[in-house]
Amino acid sequence: MILNEPYVLSATKKTTPEVTTFTFKAQSGKSIDFSSGMFAMLTHIDKQTGEKISRAFSMANCPPSDSLQFFISLIGGKLTTKLAEANVGDVYYISAPYGQFKFDINSGNKLLFLAGGTGLAPFFSMLQYIISKGAKPDIVLLYSVKYPNDIIEKEELERMVQELGGKLVVTVTRPKPEDKWDGETGHVNADMIKKYVPDVTERVSYICGPPAFVKALKDGLTGLGVPEKEIKAEMWG
Ligand SMILES: Cc1cc2nc3c(=O)[nH]c(=O)nc-3n(C[C@H](O)[C@H](O)[C@H](O)COP(=O)(O)OP(=O)(O)OC[C@H]3O[C@@H](n4cnc5c(N)ncnc54)[C@H](O)[C@@H]3O)c2cc1C
Known part of the structure; x- marks a missing residue:
C-alpha cells in the first residue's frame, strides 16, 4: 500500500464533453501494482489554506504502472472544480490501491x-x-x-x-x-x-x-x- 505519495499531473485529455482523462505520474518514479477495478484516493491540498479534499477514482489504465489514469466527470463539485482548473505539472497526493472490486483473470472464460x-x-x-x-x-x-x-x-x-x-x-x-x-x-x-x-x-x-x-x-x-x-x-x- 502506498500512502499519500506526491503525483504530478502529467497529461489531461478532454475525452467527452463531460469527462477528462487525467494522468498522474509518481514523483518517486515508483510503479504501483493494482488489480483492474481497484481505486485510488486522490487528494488536492490548497496551497494557501492547507485544506485537503480527497475523492475516490477508479484506475482506467493497465497495471502495474508508475502512472495512474482516471476518467473523471467534471461535475462542478468540490474536487472536480479543482481538477477542471488543474494544469500539467500540478502536484496532487494519491494513496492506492483500494477496493474489493478486483478483476481476477482466472474468474472465468x-x-x-x-x-x-x-x-x-x-x-x-x-x-x-x-x-x-x-x-x-x-x-x-x-x-x-x-x-x-x-x-x-x-x-x-x-x-x-x-x-x-x-x-x-x-x-x-x-x-x-x-x-x-x-x-x-x-x-x-x-x-x-x-x-x-x-x-x-x-x-x-x-x-x-x-x-x-x-x-x-x-x-x-x-x-x-x-x-x-x-x-x-x-x-x-
Ligand atoms: C470507489 C469509487 C470510485 C470512483 N471512481 C470515479 C471515476 O473513476 N470517475 C469519476 O468521475 N468519479 C468517480 N467516483 C466519484 C468521485 O469519487 C466523486 O464523488 C466525484 O468526482 C464528485 O466529487 P466532487 O468533490 O467534485 O463532488 P462533491 O463536492 O463531493 O459533490 C458531489 C455532489 O454532486 C452531485 N452529483 C453527483 N454526480 C453528479 C453529476 N453527474 N452531475 C451533477 N451532480 C452530481 C451529488 O449529488 C453529490 O452530492 C468514484 C467514487 C467511488 C466511491
Missing part, C-alpha cells in the same frame, strides 16, 4: 461487463490488462451512456474489444433526433441482457456505475438466474 457512464474506467483497465496477458476470454461489454458523444475513448474501446473477439453493445439513454444514433437505446435492463447475452448464467458479471445502475443490474442479473457469487459490483457515490 466467459465474462459480462456492465458499465454505466464513467463506470467504464475499470473495464478499460481490465481490457488492457487482459490483452497484456495474452488471454482471450469471451467478453460481452454492455455500456450505457446518455448521449452518443459521451462514449469514452470510442475508437480504442472498439479496437480492444475487437482484438479480443468480444462483443460491445453501447446503449444511449437520451438520444436526440440530430444524433442520428441507430444503435441500441434505453437503459440496460434484464430484457436487454437477455437479448445480447442469452448465455448470461454461464458468465461471471462485473458491474460498475452510479448506485441506481448497479442496484438495478444486480437485481436484473439475479432475476435472470445468475448466482450472487458470480456478480461483482462497484458502486460510485
Whole structure:
C-alpha cells in the first residue's frame, strides 16, 4: 500500500464533453501494482489554506504502472472544480490501491461487463490488462451512456474489444433526433441482457456505475438466474 505519495499531473485529455482523462505520474518514479477495478484516493491540498479534499477514482489504465489514469466527470463539485482548473505539472497526493472490486483473470472464460457512464474506467483497465496477458476470454461489454458523444475513448474501446473477439453493445439513454444514433437505446435492463447475452448464467458479471445502475443490474442479473457469487459490483457515490 502506498500512502499519500506526491503525483504530478502529467497529461489531461478532454475525452467527452463531460469527462477528462487525467494522468498522474509518481514523483518517486515508483510503479504501483493494482488489480483492474481497484481505486485510488486522490487528494488536492490548497496551497494557501492547507485544506485537503480527497475523492475516490477508479484506475482506467493497465497495471502495474508508475502512472495512474482516471476518467473523471467534471461535475462542478468540490474536487472536480479543482481538477477542471488543474494544469500539467500540478502536484496532487494519491494513496492506492483500494477496493474489493478486483478483476481476477482466472474468474472465468466467459465474462459480462456492465458499465454505466464513467463506470467504464475499470473495464478499460481490465481490457488492457487482459490483452497484456495474452488471454482471450469471451467478453460481452454492455455500456450505457446518455448521449452518443459521451462514449469514452470510442475508437480504442472498439479496437480492444475487437482484438479480443468480444462483443460491445453501447446503449444511449437520451438520444436526440440530430444524433442520428441507430444503435441500441434505453437503459440496460434484464430484457436487454437477455437479448445480447442469452448465455448470461454461464458468465461471471462485473458491474460498475452510479448506485441506481448497479442496484438495478444486480437485481436484473439475479432475476435472470445468475448466482450472487458470480456478480461483482462497484458502486460510485
Ligand atoms: C470507489 C469509487 C470510485 C470512483 N471512481 C470515479 C471515476 O473513476 N470517475 C469519476 O468521475 N468519479 C468517480 N467516483 C466519484 C468521485 O469519487 C466523486 O464523488 C466525484 O468526482 C464528485 O466529487 P466532487 O468533490 O467534485 O463532488 P462533491 O463536492 O463531493 O459533490 C458531489 C455532489 O454532486 C452531485 N452529483 C453527483 N454526480 C453528479 C453529476 N453527474 N452531475 C451533477 N451532480 C452530481 C451529488 O449529488 C453529490 O452530492 C468514484 C467514487 C467511488 C466511491
